[in-house]
Every structure is written in C-alpha cells, then in structure tokens.
Amino acid sequence: MMDKANSLSKLSISLHWIIAILIIGLCAVGLYMTRAEAWALYPVHKSLGVLVLVAAILRVIWRIKNGWPAAVAEYSRLEQITAKIIKWVLITGTIALPLSGMLFSGASGHGFGIFGLVLVPAQHMPGNPAEVLAYSEFWAKAGASLHQASAYLLIAAILLHLAGACKHHFIDRDATLRRMLGK
Numbered sequence: 001m002m003d004k005a006n007s008l009s010k011l012s013i014s015l016h017w018i019i020a021i022l023i024i025g026l027c028a029v030g031l032y033m034t035r036a037e038a039w040a041l042y043p044v045h046k047s048l049g050v051l052v053l054v055a056a057i058l059r060v061i062w063r064i065k066n067g068w069p070a071a072v073a074e075y076s077r078l079e080q081i082t083a084k085i086i087k088w089v090l091i092t093g094t095i096a097l098p099l100s101g102m103l104f105s106g107a108s109g110h111g112f113g114i115f116g117l118v119l120v121p122a123q124h125m126p127g128n129p130a131e132v133l134a135y136s137e138f139w140a141k142a143g144a145s146l147h148q149a150s151a152y153l154l155i156a157a158i159l160l161h162l163a164g165a166c167k168h169h170f171i172d173r174d175a176t177l178r179r180m181l182g183k
C-alpha cells in the first residue's frame with residue numbers, strides 16, 4: 001500500500017496520472033477557450049477543475065500520510081534543490097489553480113458547479129438576465145489574476161517536470177519514470 005524506493009503504490013500512481021491528464025487538459029482548454037471565446041467550454045472547464053481539486057486534496061492527504069517517495073539514485077545538490085522546488089510548485093499549483101478559478105467564477109457572478117450540480121449560483125442583473133452582476137468586483141479581479149498567474153507558473157513547472165522525467169529516463173537511465181509507470 002505504501003510507496004517504497006523501488007516501487008510506488010497503486011494509489012500514488014493512479015492519483016499522479018489522473019491529476020496530470022486532467023491538469024494538462026484543463027490548461028489546454030483554458031488557454032483555448034479564453035482566446036477563442038469558446039463559451040460552451042467554460043462549464044466543462046469549471047466542472048473538471050472542481051473535480052481536480054477533490055483529487056488534489058486526496059493527494060495532499062496521501063502525501064502527508066505516506067511522505068514523498070525516495071529518489072531512486074544519488075543526484076547532484078543542484079538537481080535535488082530544483083526537483084524539490086518544482087515538486088512544491090506542482091503540488092501547491094494543483095490546489096491554487098482550482099481555488100483561484102472558483103474564487104473568480106464565484107465572485108464575478110458567473111457561478112460554477114459540477115456538470116449541472118450548482119455549487120455557487122450565477123447572479124443576474126435585475127431586469128437584464130443576459131448580464132451577470134458580480135458578488136464582489138475586488139475578489140473577482142483577485143481570483144482572475146491569481147488564476148492566470150498560477151496557470152502560467154504551473155505550465156512552466158510541468159514543462160520542467162517533463163524535462164526532468166526525460167533526463168532520468170534517457171540520460172541517467174534510471175528507474176524514476178518506470179517506477180511512476182508501475183513497471
């Protein structure tokens with residue numbers, strides 16, 4: 001059940017890949033929908049984003065109980081520090097992104113939910129239901145800025161994380177990636 005240096009638990013592997021696929025998909029959808037004004041994608045983005053938060057919280061609880069898996073080999077001090085920083089940006093990003101998205105969507109009056117289950121209702125302008133009315137302009141702006149900034153930081157961390165995984169696999173030829181694939 002627990003992670004070991006040469007093998008990771010099924011729970012660690014499942015949570016890693018479920019969150020990774022959802023987050024990469026949500027980044028792509030988020031970047032596309034804002035630029036293409038693809039309004040139909042917003043509820044899908046929000047619903048999956050809230051579900052990622054649930055999975056990310058489970059993952060944090062699992063990390064607290066289980067600790068971080070040990071490195072498969074000895075690495076330079078610089079590599080250890082870089083890996084640690086990226087790990088923390090990734091784990092805090094998976095929590096900060098959905099929270100800031102919820103703050104933005106909730107406070108701006110657009111509301112959000114999970115595939116039809118309303119969590120925060122939209123607020124419409126009295127007499128003009130086509131327009132939304134913010135619950136708080138301040139928190140809507142703060143949420144939007146935080147969501148955008150943390151999205152770009154997370155995308156940078158994901159790219160570095162991918163580069164690290166490739167380095168371990170193709171240059172160091174160690175078991176880091178194989179361990180995460182359950183091999």
Ligand code: HEM
Nearest residue numbers: 026027030031046049050052097098101102105112148151
């Ligand atoms: C891990 C989960 C999430 C990821 C990775 C993610 C990622 C992104 C990205 C990359 C963008 C485009 C940012 C830009 O270029 O302006 C975006 C936009 C947006 N996201 Fe998310 N998001 C997540 C969760 C959520 C949640 C939970 C909500 C709301 C409940 C949400 C609501 C929005 C909205 C409304 C926008 C459009 C912002 C605008 O129009 O300026 N996101 N998201």
